[in-house]
Structure formats: structure tokens, C-alpha cells
Amino acid sequence: MKHILIIGAGFAGLWSAIAAARRLQETGTRAQITVLNRDAYHGIRVRYYEEDLGNTRVPLRQVLDPVGVKLVVGEVTGIDPGKRRVDALVEGSPRALFYDKLVIASGSALALPAIPGLAEHAFDIDTHASAMRLQAHVRQLAHAVRRPGWLTAVVVGAGATGVELACELPARLRAAAQASGIPDAEAEVRVILADREATACAQLGGARPVIERACAELGVELLSSVAVKAISPDGVTFDNGSILPSSTVVWCAGMRASPLNGQVSAKLDASWRLYVDACLKVKGFDDVFAAGDAAHMLIDGKMPSVMSCQHARPMGRFAGQNVVNDLIGPPLEPLHIDWYTNIIDLGPWGAVYAEGWDRAVRSEGEIAKQTKTVINRERIYPPLTGDKAAILAASVLHIQRPPSIGR
Numbered sequence: 001m002k003h004i005l006i007i008g009a010g011f012a013g014l015w016s017a018i019a020a021a022r023r024l025q026e027t028g029t030r031a032q033i034t035v036l037n038r039d040a041y042h043g044i045r046v047r048y049y050e051e052d053l054g055n056t057r058v059p060l061r062q063v064l065d066p067v068g069v070k071l072v073v074g075e076v077t078g079i080d081p082g083k084r085r086v087d088a089l090v091e092g093s094p095r096a097l098f099y100d101k102l103v104i105a106s107g108s109a110l111a112l113p114a115i116p117g118l119a120e121h122a123f124d125i126d127t128h129a130s131a132m133r134l135q136a137h138v139r140q141l142a143h144a145v146r147r148p149g150w151l152t153a154v155v156v157g158a159g160a161t162g163v164e165l166a167c168e169l170p171a172r173l174r175a176a177a178q179a180s181g182i183p184d185a186e187a188e189v190r191v192i193l194a195d196r197e198a199t200a201c202a203q204l205g206g207a208r209p210v211i212e213r214a215c216a217e218l219g220v221e222l223l224s225s226v227a228v229k230a231i232s233p234d235g236v237t238f239d240n241g242s243i244l245p246s247s248t249v250v251w252c253a254g255m256r257a258s259p260l261n262g263q264v265s266a267k268l269d270a271s272w273r274l275y276v277d278a279c280l281k282v283k284g285f286d287d288v289f290a291a292g293d294a295a296h297m298l299i300d301g302k303m304p305s306v307m308s309c310q311h312a313r314p315m316g317r318f319a320g321q322n323v324v325n326d327l328i329g330p331p332l333e334p335l336h337i338d339w340y341t342n343i344i345d346l347g348p349w350g351a352v353y354a355e356g357w358d359r360a361v362r363s364e365g366e367i368a369k370q371t372k373t374v375i376n377r378e379r380i381y382p383p384l385t386g387d388k389a390a391i392l393a394a395s396v397l398h399i400q401r402p403p404s405i406g407r
């Protein structure tokens with residue numbers, strides 16, 4: 001029996017697997033589909049800035065078992081396209097898996113430059129485990145020794161993720177201050193969003209003025225033109241020599257595709273992504289597809305796909321469909337998405353919903369927050385009912401339209 005192997009079960013990998021299962025059923029083809037993921041969960045990574053981390057991990061078996069996809073929990077250590085072989089550590093033991101068609105959906109990870117103290121002392125919200133660690137840290141500040149920067153948080157990186165977290169933190173730190181029982185503790189709460197660019201949030205285009213207003217009202221201070229030189233348990237040292245005392249430093253400064261990509265091809269983009277064609281096939285490789293953050297495709301024929309859940313889900317669906325089509329013969333289906341939106345949560349202030357590559361604002365405040373809530377809590381989840389037909393139907397190649405403005 002032919003074997004389709006999918007590395008990763010994030011937004012791209014999960015939907016590749018389900019779309020492949022649907023396509024096998026539609027075409028009456030017999031093949032084994034295996035998903036190889038480092039844990040047994042589909043992580044709803046886009047929600048890791050939220051304080052409420054409940055339901056941000058979907059047990060994979062709940063979705064994969066009903067559609068007949070096998071799950072192997074393991075850490076991929078090697079890919080050899082020449083031998084159509086993937087090596088992994090499964091329950092601590094080396095294991096080789098062979099494939100006829102491979103989908104690489106191993107996503108991305110926070111890029112950690114070699115800054116002294118960064119790995120040891122900074123927090124992040126890149127994974128469920130790291131978001132839980134930050135949550136526990138902020139809560140325990142209530143019982144920590146009062147010292148300079150006790151209730152100061154520095155978020156480094158004023159992109160969308162940094163903004164979303166920074167806007168949540170004043171309320172979370174105020175809750176810690178109140179729980180401390182110290183009468184004037186709330187006055188010590190400070191949240192600073194720091195970026196090396198001359199203008200903070202510059203890459204967020206038309207949405208920037210709304211973000212600046214929200215930050216001002218929430219008490220989030222924007223600090224631009226500063227690069228972090230070192231991080232210690234006491235705070236941050238910037239390259240201009242200034243020192244900011246802080247108990248909480250959170251690194252949100254950029255993602256990079258999985259280093260596994262380098263084992264497949266030397267031709268990677270600046271974010272280490274594999275170049276794929278419109279049908280998600282890795283250029284120069286007959287049996288290897290890639291989707292999501294692992295892949296660089298021209299999403300509308302001109303602009304590169306963005307490392308985003310927004311693009312990872314349709315890329316995954318098309319990769320899954322095409323990997324089966326490639327096994328059995330019919331032409332492959334090209335993906336083309338002619339719209340782009342950016343919806344950034346701004347904590348208790350609301351959100352901003354922007355459209356197009358220059359991010360023209362469509363809505364803001366409570367209305368935009370309703371849209372964000374529908375996305376985060378409904379739109380990006382697979383059906384959780386265990387109903388095979390519903391799960392397979394959710395993987396059809398229909399491109400969702402942009403989310404509506406408001407509910």
C-alpha cells in the first residue's frame with residue numbers, strides 16, 4: 001500500500017492529513033496516511049498570547065482517528081528525499097519511516113538570536129508550554145519580592161504577536177498587583193513594547209495609528225530604535241547603554257521556519273522556507289510537498305505567503321488534496337488567494353481589522369474584537385464532534401472568504 005507521510009500537525013499538517021483522507025475516499029484510493037508530530041496535540045498557536053489558555057490544544061486522535069489517519073508521536077531528526085526516508089525519535093528510540101509522498105508541515109519557531117541571557121531569562125509565547133510558563137510567572141509575581149521592575153514587563157518585538165501580548169499584560173499585571181495585597185502596588189505596573197525599528201509597529205501599516213491609540217489608552221509604552229544587548233533576571237540592557245529594570249521580558253521578535261527544511265534543499269528563503277509551486281510541491285522534488293510556515297509560495301501569484309494560520313490552513317488543504325492527486329494521476333490543483341486580512345487583538349481595548357497588503361483599517365474596537373473572537377474560538381478549529389463526514393467536509397478546497405466585520 002502507498003504511504004503518505006505528513007510531518008507536523010499544526011494548521012498546515014492537520015488540514016493536509018484531513019484533505020488527503022477526503023481525497024482518498026472521493027477517489028476510492030487505498031493508501032496509508034501517517035501524521036508524525038512531536039506531541040499528541042493540534043496546538044491553537046495563535047491564541048498563546050491570551051491569558052485563558054483553556055482549549056488551546058486539540059487532542060489529535062479526536063480528529064484523526066475518525067478519518068483513519070495514523071498518528072505517530074515523535075521528533076523528526078532527519079529527512080532524506082533521495083531515499084524517501086524520514087528519521088524520528090519515537091518514545092526515545094530511533095525509527096525510520098518510508099514514504100511515497102511527503103508533506104512537510106513542520107512550521108516555524110521563534111528565532112532566538114545569540115543575545116546574552118535571552119535563552120535563560122526571557123519568556124515567550126511561541127508554544128503552549130512557554131505560554132503556560134509566562135502565565136505562571138505573571139501570576140506568581142503577586143508573591144515575589146518587591147524590587148525595581150517587579151511589575152514591569154518588556155515585550156521585545158512590535159509585530160502583531162508582540163502587540164497582542166503587550167495589550168493583554170497591563171490587566172494581567174494589575175491582577176498580580178491586587179493579589180499581592182500591597183496597597184500601592186498597581187502604581188508600579190508598566191508594560192513597554194520595545195522594537196529596534198525607528199517607528200514601533202511600522203510593519204503593521206495602516207493599522208499602526210489604531211494600535212498606537214489603543215496602547216496609549218491601555219498604558220502600553222512604545223519604545224523604538226532600541227536593540228536588546230543583554231537580558232538578566234533584573235531586566236534588559238539596550239545597545240544605547242540604558243538599563244530597564246524588569247521581572248518579565250518576553251521575546252516576540254520573529255519566527256523562522258523549521259531547520260528540517262535545510263535537510264531537503266539548500267534553496268531556502270530568508271525565513272528558511274522551502275520554495276513551493278502553486279500546487280504546494282517543493283520546487284525540484286517530485287515527491288515532496290510543503291505547506292504553512294515551512295513553505296514559501298506566491299499566494300496570489302505575486303506576493304509570498306505570510307507565515308500565518310490564515311495561509312497555513314488553505315495551503316494544508318491543497319497540499320493534502322494534491323499529494324493524493326499526485327499518487328493517482330489527475331492534475332494537481334493550484335492555490336490562489338486574492339485577499340489578505342490582519343486582525344490584531346488589542347486586549348480590553350478591542351481589536352483592529354485591516355485589509356490588503358497595506359493594511360487599510362476596516363473596523364476597530366469592539367466590532368473588530370467580535371471578529372477576532374470568532375476567528376480564535378470558532379473559525380480555526382476543526383470539527384470536534386468525532387463525526388467523520390463533518391471532519392472530511394471541512395477540508396474541501398473551497399477558499400473561505402475574509403471574515404465578516406463584526407459577528
Ligand SMILES: Cc1cc2nc3c(=O)[nH]c(=O)nc-3n(C[C@H](O)[C@H](O)[C@H](O)COP(=O)(O)OP(=O)(O)OC[C@H]3O[C@@H](n4cnc5c(N)ncnc54)[C@H](O)[C@@H]3O)c2cc1C
Nearest residue numbers: 008010011012038046076106107108292293307308309310
Ligand atoms: C502568539 C502567536 C499569535 C499568532 N497570531 C496569528 C494570527 O492572529 N493570525 C495568523 O494568521 N497567524 C498567527 N500566528 C502565526 C501562526 O500561529 C502560524 O503561522 C501557524 O501556526 C503556522 O501553522 P503551521 O502548521 O505551518 O506550523 P505550526 O503551527 O508551527 O505547526 C507545526 C507543527 O509541526 C510540529 N513539529 C515541528 N518540528 C517538528 C519535528 N522536528 N518533529 C515533529 N514535529 C514537529 C510542531 O509540534 C507543530 O505541531 C501567531 C503565532 C503566534 C506564536
